[in-house]
Amino acid sequence: MSDQPQAPLQKTPLHALHISLGARMVPFAGYDMPVQYPTGIVAEHLHTRSQAGLFDVSHMGQARLEGAGAAVALERLVPGDIQAVKRDRMRYTLLTNANGGILDDLMVTNFGDHLHLVVNAACKVDDIVHMKRELEPAVRLTPLPDRALLALQGPAAATVLARLAPGATAMPFMTAGTHSLAGISCLISRSGYTGEDGYEISFPANAAEHLAKRLLAEPEVKPIGLGARDTLRLEAGLCLYGHDIDTATTPVEADLGFAVGKRRRGGGGFLGADVILRQLREGTARKRVGILPEGRAPARDGTEIRDPSGAPIGKITSGGFGPSVDRPIAMGYVASAQASVGTAVSLLVRGTPRPARIVALPFVPHRYYRG
Amino acid sequence: MTVKYTKDHEWVRVEGTTAVVGISDYAQTQLGDVVYVELPEVGRKLEQGKEAAVVESVKAASEVYAPISGEVTAVNTELGGEPAKVNADPMGAGWFFKMTIAKPKELDALMDEAQYKTYVEGLG
Numbered sequence: 014m015s016d017q018p019q020a021p022l023q024k025t026p027l028h029a030l031h032i033s034l035g036a037r038m039v040p041f042a043g044y045d046m047p048v049q050y051p052t053g054i055v056a057e058h059l060h061t062r063s064q065a066g067l068f069d070v071s072h073m074g075q076a077r078l079e080g081a082g083a084a085v086a087l088e089r090l091v092p093g094d095i096q097a098v099k100r101d102r103m104r105y106t107l108l109t110n111a112n113g114g115i116l117d118d119l120m121v122t123n124f125g126d127h128l129h130l131v132v133n134a135a136c137k138v139d140d141i142v143h144m145k146r147e148l149e150p151a152v153r154l155t156p157l158p159d160r161a162l163l164a165l166q167g168p169a170a171a172t173v174l175a176r177l178a179p180g181a182t183a184m185p186f187m188t189a190g191t192h193s194l195a196g197i198s199c200l201i202s203r204s205g206y207t208g209e210d211g212y213e214i215s216f217p218a219n220a221a222e223h224l225a226k227r228l229l230a231e232p233e234v235k236p237i238g239l240g241a242r243d244t245l246r247l248e249a250g251l252c253l254y255g256h257d258i259d260t261a262t263t264p265v266e267a268d269l270g271f272a273v274g275k276r277r278r279g280g281g282g283f284l285g286a287d288v289i290l291r292q293l294r295e296g297t298a299r300k301r302v303g304i305l306p307e308g309r310a311p312a313r314d315g316t317e318i319r320d321p322s323g324a325p326i327g328k329i330t331s332g333g334f335g336p337s338v339d340r341p342i343a344m345g346y347v348a349s350a351q352a353s354v355g356t357a358v359s360l361l362v363r364g365t366p367r368p369a370r371i372v373a374l375p376f377v378p379h380r381y382y383r384g
Numbered sequence: 385m386t387v388k389y390t391k392d393h394e395w396v397r398v399e400g401t402t403a404v405v406g407i408s409d410y411a412q413t414q415l416g417d418v419v420y421v422e423l424p425e426v427g428r429k430l431e432q433g434k435e436a437a438v439v440e441s442v443k444a445a446s447e448v449y450a451p452i453s454g455e456v457t458a459v460n461t462e463l464g465g466e467p468a469k470v471n472a473d474p475m476g477a478g479w480f481f482k483m484t485i486a487k488p489k490e491l492d493a494l495m496d497e498a499q500y501k502t503y504v505e506g507l508g
Contacts, residue, residue, distance in 0.1 A: 054442045055417040240416070240443055309420050309464070311440050334419040334442050341420070363422070363438065 025071035026161050026221035034236050042134035044072040047238040054240035058336040061207055061245055062377070065167035066237035067228050074137025075160050075215060078144075079127035080152035087121065087128065090147055092264060092283050094274025098123045103187050103202055107264055107272050108132075108140060113288030114260035115267065116143060118252065120213075122189045122202055129189075129200060129215070131162065133254045161221035166211030166245070169233035171382065174201075174212060177227065181212065185384030195227040203382060206242065208249025208375055210382045247342060248335045250303060250374030256314055257301060257330045257344060265292035266346065268301045268374075299327060300352040303374040304343040310362055311341040312369070317361040318347055326351050326358065335376055342376050343369075387475075388451070388494035391503065395475060396451040396494065398485070405451055406479040407439060407470065410504045415441040418470040423459040423481055430454060430483060432490050437480050439470065452491060454484040 022045040031038065036047030047069065049057060060066055078087060084095040093106030103122035107115050117136040122129040132140045137156075144154050165173065175182045178194040181201045189202035197220045205211040216224060228234050243253065252258045258267045263285070265273075270293060277283065281290055306312050316329040332343030343360075351358065354373050359366035387397045393411035397404045412418065422438040430436050430450035437448040459481045463469060470478035485491070495503060 048443070049416060053417050244442060309467075310422065311420055311445070313445065334440075336417075336442070 023072070025069055026218040027069045027071060027225055030222050030225055031069065031236075036236070036238060039239070041239055042072055044134060046072060047236070049238040049240045050236050052235070054238070054244060055336045057235065057237045057241035058244050060235050061167045061237055061241060062209065062337050063168065064233040064235070065165055065169040065173055065211075065231075066207075066241070067225065067234050068164040068166065068237050068242055069161075069225070070164050070213070071161040071218065071221065072134040073162055074130075074132040074134060074140060075157040075162060076130045076132070076141065076144075077127045077155045077157060078130060078148070078152060079155070083128050083152045084123070086148045086152045087144075088277070088283060090144060090284055091119075091121075092273040092277050092286070092289060093121070094276050095121060095128070097274065097276070100125050101188055101190050103189050103204060105272060107258075107269065108143065109264065109283060109285040109289065110260060111284050112260075113263040113265075113285030113292070115254075115258045115262055115264065116140065116260060118254055118258060118269075120202070120204065122200070124189070124191075124200065131213070131215075135255060159218050160215050161218045161224075163214045163216075163221075163225060163228070164205050164207075164211060165214065165228060165234070166205045166207040166209045166237075167233075168210060168380065170209070170211040173228065173231045173233055176231070183384075186210075186381035195224050197224055199224075206249075206251055207245040208251070208377055208379045209245075210380055244333060244336055247331050247333060247344070248337055248375060248377040249379060250344065250376065252301075253331055262301075262346070263289055263292055263297070265289055266297045266299055266301065297349060299346045300349045301330070301344060301346055302352050303372040303376065304329060304332070304345055304358070304360070304369050305372045305376075306341040306343065306360055307368040307370070309341065310367060312343050312360040312362050312367070316343070316345075318345060318369075319359045319361060319366060320351055321357055321359070323359075323366070329360065337377050344374065347371065386491075387497060388491055389497070389500035389503075390449065390451045390494055392449050394448060394451045396491070398491065401485065402457060402482050403452060403454065403485050403491075404479050404482050405436070405448075407448060407474055408500070408504075409474050412471050412474045412478070415439060415443075415446060416471075417442050418467045421463040421467050421470065421480065423463065424456045426456050426459060428456045430456060432487075448480060450483070451494060452483070452485060452487065454486040456481050456483050458482040
């Protein structure tokens with residue numbers, strides 16, 4: 014335990030609603046957040062995959078980047094082709110450092126007169142400092158702490174939104190727009206962190222409870238906590254910052270090479286470009302992979318991965334139980350020579366080596382709406 | 385049948401010369417959905433307060449400690465296929481293992497039902 018005095022936990026605008034819904038609250042990234050509601054993580058996870066789940070992700074950082082050349086400016090900090098992101102489209106990208114490490118992963122949406130950024134809660138303070146220092150005053154970065162963010166995820170998400178914001182349902186995956194939802198003007202994107210079709214909805218925090226209750230009143234929608242958010246994203250093979258990616262991992266090692274835009278591969282011009290572009294050409298010593306334990310025992314973050322001779326070849330960075338696949342699943346980093354799908358490995362769980370193999374990600378196929 | 389509880393939320397029920405061990409309803413509620421239980425081998429000698437089993441929920445792995453000292457005489461093999469029994473019936477079908485009672489006096493220091501109820505209420 015730390016002797017450091019703990020800062021009081023922050024609350025999202027839906028804190029009281031979580032309590033009234035019977036959520037178990039836990040500290041996460043400085044916020045008091047719902048890890049689960051009374052039905053529990055497995056039921057919440059399965060409900061999201063079969064119907065629709067509502068997630069409060071208001072703890073995440075939202076910011077507005079504006080000014081002439083905002084996309085050009087942001088490209089100095091990310092390897093993505095931000096200039097190619099058309100109006101009402103969005104892109105997943107990464108803030109990198111000079112060593113090619115990952116400072117954060119984020120979503121960038123082009124709303125015409127500005128770029129809307131969504132960053133991780135645990136990184137948002139540092140991200141803002143970093144971006145302001147590197148980008149201002151040529152362009153202006155404005156944090157948006159007074160905006161709430163809800164994610165509505167699952168196969169019934171579009172059915173639900175068709176009733177409340179009909180204009181939003183035609184948008185394909187990774188596009189966005191401004192729509193009225195329950196009388197509130199919202200920035201709605203077709204995106205998420207579950208592998209399912211769904212939306213993320215940004216709007217003024219003072220309307221949070223009104224809008225959340227309106228969505229929860231729909232028969233398909235149930236509130237989902239951070240516990241199921243984690244199992245859903247793990248089954249979908251999506252990285253969790255601070256576990257699967259951090260400043261000690263590069264986009265190439267993390268198998269996020271797709272986030273390095275084609276145009277950027279030639280030109281570089283972003284922090285860590287020399288390292289990242291060299292790794293794209295020459296490969297890396299290790300690589301992020303999916304790992305499927307053979308038995309029923311979950312292998313958690315930090316578990317040592319060994320080759321069949323018993324030599325350590327890597328570590329698990331996210332591991333647990335996948336409710337939809339009904340078995341333990343994991344991802345982690347292994348030596349690139351042992352990273353091919355089908356490779357037999359063992360996982361050292363409580364001192365006992367247990368058989369596992371390298372598998373392709375995701376564990377559950379993505380079901381995005383491509384239009 | 386006497387049921388006693390530990391501060392770590394194991395229960396132990398005396399059935400003749402044997403003690404049946406599991407985790408309490410409070411424990412299974414706190415853990416959430418149980419997805420894996422690692423049980424000791426039959427014949428293993430357990431020491432009071434030392435690790436005897438592991439219970440894993442979706443979120444995390446937790447140790448289960450031996451409520452008393454003794455030797456494991458049986459384990460609930462059904463938990464291998466249906467670990468969720470720990471959630472559904474923690475005091476019954478969700479039992480973990482049976483053991484001998486090496487030091488009957490150890491039972492006296494454990495909490496009875498009423499004491500445990502008060503203890504859990506005090507945890508907020």
